[in-house]
Amino acid sequence: AQSVAQPEDQVNVAEGNPLTVKCTYSVSGNPYLFWYVQYPNRGLQFLLKYITGDNLVKGSYGFEAEFNKSQTSFHLKKPSALVSDSALYFCAVSPLLNSGGYQKVTFGTGTKLQVIP
Amino acid sequence: GAGVSQTPSNKVTEKGKYVELRCDPISGHTALYWYRQSLGQGPEFLIYFQGTGAADDSGLPNDRFFAVRPEGSVSTLKIQRTERGDSAVYLCASSPGQGMGGYTFGSGTRLTVV
Numbered sequence: 143a144q145s146v147a148q149p150e151d152q153v154n155v156a157e158g159n160p161l162t163v164k165c166t167y168s169v170s171g172n173p174y175l176f177w178y179v180q181y182p183n184r185g186l187q188f189l190l191k192y193i194t195g196d197n198l199v200k201g202s203y204g205f206e207a208e209f210n211k212s213q214t215s216f217h218l219k220k221p222s223a224l225v226s227d228s229a230l231y232f233c234a235v236s237p238l239l240n241s242g243g244y245q246k247v248t249f250g251t252g253t254k255l256q257v258i259p
Numbered sequence: 260g261a262g263v264s265q266t267p268s269n270k271v272t273e274k275g276k277y278v279e280l281r282c283d284p285i286s287g288h289t290a291l292y293w294y295r296q297s298l299g300q301g302p303e304f305l306i307y308f309q310g311t312g313a314a315d316d317s318g319l320p321n322d323r324f325f326a327v328r329p330e331g332s333v334s335t336l337k338i339q340r341t342e343r344g345d346s347a348v349y350l351c352a353s354s355p356g357q358g359m360g361g362y363t364f365g366s367g368t369r370l371t372v373v
Contacts, residue, residue, distance in 0.1 A: 146301075176361055178361070178362075178364075184366065185263075185350070185364040185365055185366040185367060186302070186350065186352075186362075186364040187364070188361030188362060188363065189361075190361075191361055232301050232302070234301075245307060245314065245315060246304050246307060246315055246317070246318070247292075247304065247362070248304065249294075249301035249302045249303075250301050251299070251300055251301045252299075252300075252301050
């Protein structure tokens with residue numbers, strides 16, 4: 143069975159500082175990995191995904207994520223945090239299919255990011 | 260449509276009643292997913308449609324839950340004999356095909372069973 147762990151319920155960072163939101167995963171075979179963001183009273187929005195290739199993936203709003211196969215991690219990063227980045231962030235995983243796609247995606251429990259002005 | 264539309268946005272029902280939740284995916288998206296998000300939790304997979312057929316319904320918690328997508332577009336999630344534990348936000352998502360890109364989620368239906 144596939145699973146995702148987000149060890150931090152909340153991350154606080156000062157505006158302008160770099161941020162990291164941690165994620166580790168467990169899946170059979172190669173992973174298809176995602177990050178989503180959820181703003182208050184709004185739906186989940188896709189940020190970025192990793193399938194294969196370069197371990198550093200760039201996504202929306204200046205976010206990037208680093209895939210580390212040996213540590214089974216996919217941490218979300220941003221070089222300089224904005225107050226508007228404050229939201230709930232979800233990491234998600236699915237087994238990578240032979241077709242290059244995915245099916246059932248499993249989400250973590252989420253990490254609340256608070257950027258302090 | 261421009262995005263994934265879910266109706267109603269809020270639904271309050273009495274314990275034991277039947278409810279239907281509707282999802283209208285992005286036009287042309289063949290894959291459609293239902294998730295349930297309880298307070299303080301991540302989305303929990305319920306069911307996945309590829310076209311008209313349910314490709315994976317392993318997440319449906321019990322036989323009170325059922326979903327259809329008769330024409331391969333709009334989907335309806337049906338819950339019979341609702342229980343207070345069914346209270347959650349029900350999220351629908353669609354994607355262009357199996358495993359293409361990320362999901363586009365709707366804003367969800369907040370179901371409250373009283």
